[in-house]
Amino acid sequence: MNHLHLLTFARGSALNWALMLCVAGIVLRLFEIFGLGRKTDLAKPRINSPGSGWHTIFSRSLPPQGMLKREPVTYIGGYVFHLGLLTAILFFAPHIELIRSMTRLGWPSLPSPLVDASVVASIIALGVLLAHRLNNPVKRLLSGLCDYLAWTATLLPLLTGYMAYHHLFIEYTLMLALHIFSVDLLLVLLPFTKLFHTFSVFISRWYNGDIFGRKGVAS
Amino acid sequence: MKLAEKPDILPGTVGEGLAQRGICRREFLQFCTALTALLALPPTMTVAMAEAISKARRQSVIWLSFQECTGCTESITRSHTPTLENLIFDLISLDYHHTLQAASGEAAEHARELAMKDNFGKYLLIVDGAIPMGNPGFSTIAGISNYDMLMEAAKGAAAIVAVGTCATFGGIPKADPNPTGAVAVSDIIKDKPIINVPGCPPIPVVMTGVLAHFLTFGSIPELDSLGRPKSFYGETIHDHCYRRPFYDQGKFAQTFDDDAARQGWCLFKLGCKGPVTYNVCATTKWNDGTSFPIQSGHGCIGCSEPNFWDAGPLYEALSMPISATASMLGTAAAVGTAAGAAITWHNRSTKAAAKAAHEKVTVQELIREDK
C-alpha cells in the first residue's frame, strides 16, 4: 500500500466509518443522558432562582474571583487551547469546504496565517497544560489513562495538520493521510471518552446551575 | 566538425547513425547537456555521456503493447519538429512495435522472435499497457495472450521499461471494478530489473532520458520505492508549480472561470492533485516545453500515480471526503437513535425493577429488640 492508497483510504472508507460512528455515538450518548431522566424535585425551591441554569452556562466560563491568580496556567492555557482549536476546526478554509460539501452549510473563513498562528498557540498550550498536569500533584492524581488518551487524540490532528499545511518533515501525501487518520481517530473517540464534553458540557452546566439554584447554593 | 568526419566512428554504433544523419557534434552535445541536467547528473558528465552514447551499439528494443490506448506511443513519437529526442529514438534499433513497424502479421512476429533470439540477454523490453489475468483471451496479439508474450519476451531482456501508468501500476484497465483482472508488469515479473515510467501518457523526454541513461551507463538509473527513476519522479508537481506562491498565501480559484482563476491562483480547491503527484510536468512541460495542464488552467489529475483513477473525485480538493454524504450521517443518526432508545429502555427497566424490589422499612423493624 503506497501513500496515495493510504490517503484514499483515510478520506474514503475510514472517514465514512469514523463519521458514522461519531454521529451515531453522539446521538446515542445524548439519548442515554436525557433518557435517564431525573426524579421530579418535590421540594419547594429554597430561593426563587429562575434562569440559574442558563446563568451558570456562562458564569462557569469565567474564573471565580481570585482563581485566575491561583491557577493561571489552567485558565489561560485552557482558553488559548480551546479558542485555537475552535478557530482551526471552524474557520480554516478547507475545513469549511468539508462541512459545506456534506451539509451545504458554509461561512467565511479566516486568513490562513491567522489560523496557522492559532494552531501553534493551541499546540503550545496543550504542551504547557500537559506539563502542568504532570507536575501538579492534585491534577496528576485526578488524571487517568483516558485523560492522556484524549490529550493525544486532540494533539495529533493539530500537529499533523500543521505539518501537512507546511509540508514539513515527511512527504505531503503521507502527512495528509496521517492528518485525516488522526481526525478519524478523534471522531471515533469523541462520543465514548471525556472528549464528549464537547457536547455535554453545557448540558451539565445547566443542570448543575439549576439544581444548585433550587437548593439555594451559588454555582 | 561533423561527426561523420571523425576518424573514430565505429560501424554499427549510434555515432555512425548520427554521422549518417549529418548531426553535428555541437547539436549532439547540446542534447547531451539537456539530458545530463534532466538526469540530475553533474555537467561534467556531458562529454562522457556524448562519447558513451556515440560509441554504444544501437540498442535492440522490443516494444510490447497490451491493454492500452496507444497514448504512450503517441506521446513518445509525436513531435512537431524533428527534435533530437526523436533522433535518439531513431538511433536505437526498434525491432518490434506493432503500431509503428511497417511489417504486419507473420512477418512482424517473426521480427520479434528474431530480435529476441539474436540479442538474447541484451535487448531492452519496453511494455505499455496492463496485462489481463482474468482470461487470457481478453487481449491477444497474433493469438498469443499478453501474459504469455510478456513472460517469453522477459526471459531474454536485459531490463524492462514499463511505460505509462497501465504498465507500471495497472492504470485505467485496473480501475475499479477491474473487469479484466488487469495487473502491472511488476506484479508478475519478479526476476528482472524493471524501470517504471508512469504517466498517462509519460513525458517523451523522460522516456528518452531513461533510454539515454541505459545507453550511457549500461545500467538502470536510481529508482524510488515504486521503481521510478528518481531524477524524474523525485519531487512533486506542486514542489515546482509556478502557482505555488498562491497556494502558500492561501489564494485559491473557486471555479474555473472566476477572477482568481484568471489571475492564475492555485487550483487546489478545484481538485489539483499536484501536491501528491511525483513527476516533472511543471519543469519539463509538454509539447517542446510549451505548457502543462496547470499552466493551461486545469488542475493536475495525478495520472502518474498508482490507482489515480480510484483516488477520489478529480474535481474535489485533496482534503475533501471521497464518498461521505449527508444521507450517510442521517442513517448514522437513525442508528444512534435506535440504539439510544434501546439503552434508555434498558436503563429505565433497571430503574423500575430496582424500585419494585425496594422494600420499605417499617417502624417495627427499627425497634431495637431487647436481649
Ligand code: SF4
Ligand atoms: S495548482 Fe496544484 S500543483 Fe500548483 S500550487 Fe496549486 S495545488 Fe500545487
